[in-house]
Amino acid sequence: MGHCYSRNISTVDDDDEIPSATAQLPHRSHQNHHQTSSSSSIPQSPATSEVNPYNISPFQSPLPAGVAPSPARTPGRKFKWPFPPPSPAKPIMAALRRRRGTAPHPRDGPIPEDSEAGGSGGGIGERLDKNFGFAKNFEGKYELGREVGRGHFGHTCWAKAKKGKIKGQTVAVKIISKSKMTSALSIEDVRREVKLLKALSGHSHMVKFYDVFEDSDNVFVVMELCEGGELLDSILARGGRYPEAEAKRILVQILSATAFFHLQGVVHRDLKPENFLFTSKNEDAVLKVIDFGLSDYARFDQRLNDVVGSAYYVAPEVLHRSYSTEADIWSIGVISYILLCGSRPFYGRTESAIFRCVLRANPNFDDLPWPSISPIAKDFVKRLLNKDHRKRMTAAQALAHPWLRDENPGLLLDFSIYKLVKSYIRASPFRRAALKSLSKAIPEEELVFLKAQFMLLEPEDGGLHLHNFTTALTRYATDAMIESRLPDILNMMQPLAHKKLDFEEFCAASVSVYQLEALEEWEQIATVAFEHFESEGSRAISVQELAEEMSLGPNAYPLLKDWIRSLDGKLNFLGYAKFLHGVTVRSSSSRPMR
Ligand SMILES: Nc1ncnc2c1ncn2[C@@H]1O[C@H](COP(=O)(O)OP(=O)(O)OP(=O)(O)O)[C@@H](O)[C@H]1O
Ligand SMILES: [Ca+2]
Ligand SMILES: [Ca+2]
Ligand SMILES: [Ca+2]
Ligand SMILES: [Ca+2]
Numbered sequence: 001m002g003h004c005y006s007r008n009i010s011t012v013d014d015d016d017e018i019p020s021a022t023a024q025l026p027h028r029s030h031q032n033h034h035q036t037s038s039s040s041s042i043p044q045s046p047a048t049s050e051v052n053p054y055n056i057s058p059f060q061s062p063l064p065a066g067v068a069p070s071p072a073r074t075p076g077r078k079f080k081w082p083f084p085p086p087s088p089a090k091p092i093m094a095a096l097r098r099r100r101g102t103a104p105h106p107r108d109g110p111i112p113e114d115s116e117a118g119g120s121g122g123g124i125g126e127r128l129d130k131n132f133g134f135a136k137n138f139e140g141k142y143e144l145g146r147e148v149g150r151g152h153f154g155h156t157c158w159a160k161a162k163k164g165k166i167k168g169q170t171v172a173v174k175i176i177s178k179s180k181m182t183s184a185l186s187i188e189d190v191r192r193e194v195k196l197l198k199a200l201s202g203h204s205h206m207v208k209f210y211d212v213f214e215d216s217d218n219v220f221v222v223m224e225l226c227e228g229g230e231l232l233d234s235i236l237a238r239g240g241r242y243p244e245a246e247a248k249r250i251l252v253q254i255l256s257a258t259a260f261f262h263l264q265g266v267v268h269r270d271l272k273p274e275n276f277l278f279t280s281k282n283e284d285a286v287l288k289v290i291d292f293g294l295s296d297y298a299r300f301d302q303r304l305n306d307v308v309g310s311a312y313y314v315a316p317e318v319l320h321r322s323y324s325t326e327a328d329i330w331s332i333g334v335i336s337y338i339l340l341c342g343s344r345p346f347y348g349r350t351e352s353a354i355f356r357c358v359l360r361a362n363p364n365f366d367d368l369p370w371p372s373i374s375p376i377a378k379d380f381v382k383r384l385l386n387k388d389h390r391k392r393m394t395a396a397q398a399l400a401h402p403w404l405r406d407e408n409p410g411l412l413l414d415f416s417i418y419k420l421v422k423s424y425i426r427a428s429p430f431r432r433a434a435l436k437s438l439s440k441a442i443p444e445e446e447l448v449f450l451k452a453q454f455m456l457l458e459p460e461d462g463g464l465h466l467h468n469f470t471t472a473l474t475r476y477a478t479d480a481m482i483e484s485r486l487p488d489i490l491n492m493m494q495p496l497a498h499k500k501l502d503f504e505e506f507c508a509a510s511v512s513v514y515q516l517e518a519l520e521e522w523e524q525i526a527t528v529a530f531e532h533f534e535s536e537g538s539r540a541i542s543v544q545e546l547a548e549e550m551s552l553g554p555n556a557y558p559l560l561k562d563w564i565r566s567l568d569g570k571l572n573f574l575g576y577a578k579f580l581h582g583v584t585v586r587s588s589s590s591r592p593m594r
Contacts, residue, residue: 130178130187131214132194138173138213138220148172148225153180153293158225171210172225175218189293190219196266196292197221199480205257207277207288228278228285235273240342241369244377247339250276252399252407253287254332259395259412261289262325263476265484267304270294271331272313273338297484298324300419311354312344317389319355326389329398333384340377341369345385359387376403383518390514397515400449411452413472417510418489421469424509425495428549432508433537434580439508441528443521450507463500466493513580530576538576540569550582 145158154176161169181187194212201209208224228234231250235242242250254276261268268275270291278285294308305321307314315330317323337345345363348354363385364370365378380403386392393401396414424432442450457468470490473481481487501509516525543560547553552560563575571579 128181128184128187130181132191132212132219134194134212134214134219136213136215138215141211141213142171142173142220142222144173149230151291151293159222166210170225172223174221174223176221178214178217178219193292193295194219194221195483196295196480197223199478199483200261200264200266200292202478203257203260204286205253205288206260207290223290224279224288226277226279226288226290228280228282230274231276231278231287232273234278235338240338242339244340244374247336247377248404248407250287250339251332251336252404254289254335255395255398255404256412257289258328258332259399259414260476261480262328262395263413263415263486264478264480265298265300265415265486266292266295266480267298267323267325268292268295268328268331269309269318270313271328271335272310273335297480299485300415300489311351312346314355314358315389316359316387319359323389326392326394329384329392329395330389332395332398333381333392336381336384337363340373340381374403380404386518388514388518390512391518393515396453397449400452402445405448411456413456413476414453415486416512417453417457418469418473418486418493420512421496421501421506421509422489422493425493425499430539430541430549431579434533434576435511435513436505436508437533437537438513438516438525438529438580439504439511440532441525442507442511442516443519443525446511446516447507450510451503453510454503454506459503461500463502464496464506465500466490466496469493469496513582517581526577526580527573529580530573533571533576538570541571542569546571546575546579550579 141162141164142159143162145160147155147157149156154174156172156174159171159173161167161171176190181190197207197209198212200206207226209221210224211222213220213222254271258268258271268289270293271289275289275291277288277290279288296304298304303322303324305323307318307321309315309318309327309331313331313334315323315327318327334345337343343364346354346357346361348357363381365382370378380398380401383391383393383401384398394414394416396412396416398404399408400411424435427435454464457464457472459468470487473487473490477487516522519525541549541564543557543564546560546564547556550556550560560575563571563578565572565575
């Protein structure tokens with residue numbers, strides 16, 4: 001009971017509610033907001049455009065504890081408050097049913113990329129060019145029928161193709177009104193939504209894109225008609241609880257779409273049961289993801305900062321305004337939780353209460369029906385709902401999790417491997433030695449995933465060269481990947497041109513310390529790793545050198561002293577663990593993680 005009334009929450013004062021009238025501040029934020037505000041006490045790493053992962057903790061918000069961010073947005077984007085207040089019922093069933101019955105928008109309102117409401121983000125009086133360059137003859141090609149769905153930004157109708165390749169076929173047409181495009185940014189959003197639908201259309205769990213048109217009043221997006229309705233309706237129809245086998249079948253489809261668009265460098269930002277549709281009413285209907293209206297490109301070396309999404313599904317780091325693809329994984333964690341137990345993991349009477357809950361409360365895994373749900377399923381959900389985005393599984397990893405592994409339609413390349421390998425090959429020899437020792441202690445389960453990724457990269461003579469990484473990425477590239485500039489990472493992997501990674505070293509390179517640390521066996525793993533390090537990787541290191549290794553300044557020296565053994569000048573166990581973790585002075589001394 002009381003899913004969100006955890007101990008954490010009850011310590012929060014009630015006066016930090018987000019005032020619902022802080023709407024539409026003209027406040028400007030910029031891409032680096034989070035970094036700049038948290039960098040004051042943390043020395044920055046040498047001038048690279050990369051985000052230093054060690055400097056970013058989801059717990060280092062520039063905001064006071066419990067306070068959700070101000071509505072500062074990407075330039076010109078307004079934050080619309082309040083969105084429909086959540087109903088006080090806890091089980092998703094009742095809450096959703098009520099909302100559907102009453103509100104004109106039957107669903108959880110998204111935290112919108114605002115497109116309605118007066119004013120223009122590009123400056124008052126500016127004339128907006130609402131010409132998209134799309135074809136104009138929609139009416140000549142399609143016959144419009146009844147409405148099949150409605151959202152905040154448009155409505156979707158049934159239609160029939162009158163001519164062309166799909167003549168006679170029924171389709172869905174999302175009609176987006178130009179009158180709602182009141183800023184250059186909202187026009188850009190529609191342009192991007194169409195571009196993404198088109199680029200990602202090939203995947204079996206993406207809705208198929210056919211065509212796009214416009215006239216003076218509307219944009220018409222023609223796509224595959226999904227006649228089975230929304231996943232939300234199906235959740236409501238069966239009382240909100242799925243047997244594990246069925247939950248798995250749904251999640252595998254959600255994750256395989258997500259792994260695909262994440263590999264393209266696209267973050268959806270609005271994953272929720274309303275945005276998944278079944279192709280038919282049949283038992284074996286395929287699930288498709290729709291609505292890329294809030295989606296964006298996620299460059300590998302940048303973090304997004306606009307607070308968008310739907311309150312119940314929004315990840316903590318989104319509220320802290322520094323996030324990337326992991327935010328979608330959190331939303332899938334929320335969906336998983338709902339599928340399995342029928343309740344929301346994070347709940348509150350008001351939007352700010354929901355946000356506090358998301359930031360601080362631990363979801364309830366103790367009350368009914370959780371005792372009857374398998375421990376492995378619970379483990380799965382927990383590894384998606386980790387508040388630290390670095391400790392969360394990726395979509396590709398989630399597909400390889402033992403709970404889902406058997407259902408698996410085939411593993412997908414995980415871009416996070418590229419990021420980790422890139423860091424590894426650019427790291428100091430000392431750090432690489434530390435990681436090599438760690439790789440010898442990786443649990444069997446995690447090795448299964450790494451082996452699969454190794455094979456997907458198609459090693460030659462038992463090892464991976466730079467061109468294997470290039471070829472693999474190219475194989476899966478769509479226009480979206482080009483736009484998100486993920487392949488740029490290959491330039492930073494140049495040191496690999498003269499090297500070959502065998503499986504052992506690949507493991508050292510692509511193991512995520514953060515994820516291992518989230519495991520119950522971490523202590524044990526670190527102990528074994530340290531033994532290896534002692535016998536083959538360690539050497540004496542000075543405090544200064546260690547500080548440099550960790551991109552820390554002289555103010556860290558006193559702390560680092562405790563990590564080095566006076567006996568032989570080598571790292572002690574604590575030092576080794578901290579070094580692996582890459583902890584910042586701030587989070588080690590005053591803000592313990594978790
Ligand atoms: N291809 C489709 N086939 C059948 N129904 C669809 C299709 N696309 C959309 N719909 C229906 O129309 C609804 C609204 O579509 P969509 O989510 O794309 O619009 P939106 O205005 O962006 O919504 P939101 O308010 O969630 O942002 C969907 O929830 C769904 O019920
Ligand atoms: Ca909707
Ligand atoms: Ca939608
Ligand atoms: Ca949308
Ligand atoms: Ca953006």
